[in-house]
Amino acid sequence: MAPLEDYLNVIEAARRLSVHPETVKRLCRQGDLKATKIHNTWLIRRTVLKDFAVSYVPRRGARKKLIKAERQRED
Secondary structure (H helix, E strand, C coil): CCCCCCEECHHHHHHHHCCCHHHHHHHHHHCCCCCEEECCEEEEEHHHHHHHHHHCCCCCHHHHHHHHHHHHHHC
């Protein structure tokens, strides 16, 4: 068995979560998604991602803020 077989990289994790790879990197940096960084690569254990995916709800926070700001300008 390969030593890294139980791990996924950012691109693989993003596909499983149906989000952009930069979103996965941000989640790792913030500590929301437990991951290990080796050199310039985030590695996420398959079981950790599976547990995380159950409770994760992707949201577009910045877009909501922009829409709210535009509405306030119109008033």
